Amino acid sequence: MSAARVSIVTLGVDDLARAQKFYEAMGWKDHSDPKESVRFLQGNNIVLGLYGREDLAKDANAEPGKAGFSGVTLAVNLESEETVDVFYQRAIDAGAHPQKPPEKAFWGGYSGYFRDLDGHYWEIAYNPYFALDESGNLNLGA
């Protein structure tokens, strides 16, 4: 079994309840123990973790990060340009910042970026060269 996987992407956030509400609006399903100070939300292929920014830094033996671009983006690949528009609008309606509204991309697809309520960057994309499997997962081949 390969260890080349990402089981959980954890985002440092300023307000756990606010972040949880945003991601539930985006379709993630909460599976958290309400007594805990961390939230775990199940998605198609991965778990999203939400944790206080300072708690997460402390857990990683790190100094808490500044606001601004983190050097990490999370991409959601969808089935069509139309679904990109729908999903992007859903994020904006839930309070996300419209970083780069969806547009034709130089690489032949269609893509936009929003920032979530804590400044994390999500790309919403349709890539005609990347097929999604029946579960919606991106698999480039064996």
Next chain:
Amino acid sequence: MSAARVSIVTLGVDDLARAQKFYEAMGWKDHSDPKESVRFLQGNNIVLGLYGREDLAKDANAEPGKAGFSGVTLAVNLESEETVDVFYQRAIDAGAHPQKPPEKAFWGGYSGYFRDLDGHYWEIAYNPYFALDESGNLNLGA
């Protein structure tokens, strides 16, 4: 079909070839077009993207990030404490920074953090309360 998914985690890096070599050593399989300035590596459940830090920021309409903690961590959940030790050591051998060597965690598991060659934080963990499916994916339930 739910859009609650992460198709690609893209990391901004300073040296594409160096980053690619590191992640290949960790078991990720390159599926890139060598003519392109972005790298895509397939993992179990997700694709890892590697892109020049400034290129990635530009693509996201963002200012390039500073070094330091980004507020994002990527967790690899494994099957046992022993596999955590093995995989952590593999990362260190490939040049990662030993941010927090694996140890018993307050939440009942076993976990460590390394920083990759560009400062991105990975947690390697065994969580006895989280079952992995036969593909090694974490699924908290429907």
